[in-house]
Amino acid sequence: MKSNLLMHGLKLSALLLLNAKPRHGYELIKNLGVISGRRVSPGQVYPLLKQLQDSGLVQIKSRGERDKKIYSLTKVGRRAVIESVQKIGGLLDFFVRSKLTVCAHCNCEVYSGGYKISLKSKTLHFCCKNCANAYGAAG
Numbered sequence: 001m002k003s004n005l006l007m008h009g010l011k012l013s014a015l016l017l018l019n020a021k022p023r024h025g026y027e028l029i030k031n032l033g034v035i036s037g038r039r040v041s042p043g044q045v046y047p048l049l050k051q052l053q054d055s056g057l058v059q060i061k062s063r064g065e066r067d068k069k070i071y072s073l074t075k076v077g078r079r080a081v082i083e084s085v086q087k088i089g090g091l092l093d094f095f096v097r098s099k100l101t102v103c104a105h106c107n108c109e110v111y112s113g114g115y116k117i118s119l120k121s122k123t124l125h126f127c128c129k130n131c132a133n134a135y136g137a138a139g
């Protein structure tokens with residue numbers, strides 16, 4: 001499970017990097033190491049690039065100096081990146097929404113911090129002390 005998630009992360013990271021610009025394999029390995037904060041080996045990246053080529057997402061754009069392959073996204077690959085980013089955006093939006101509270105006074109949404117008052121058995125959430133005071137003055 002963990003290695004599977006890691007491979008998904010590596011695959012998406014590779015696609016995002018290639019979406020930014022075409023790269024040599026060794027450049028991709030170096031960039032993936034920086035992004036993931038761990039050592040990424042050629043043994044992980046080259047089979048992945050082969051798999052992405054077989055899926056029609058990545059192509060060898062040209063051969064650079066000393067006959068090194070330069071990988072780039074295909075049109076299908078670019079579309080896949082956009083779709084993945086939109087899906088991730090939807091997941092992040094869902095995650096952030098699950099963390100929001102609504103200010104009992106002004107109804108604005110609060111992600112972190114805010115101001116709480118415990119009244120009898122329930123806790124009231126406010127965006128700031130001013131809203132808490134205004135609520136108290138009104139109620």
Ligand SMILES: [Zn+2]
Pocket residue numbers: 103104105106107108126127128131
């Ligand atoms: Zn408020």
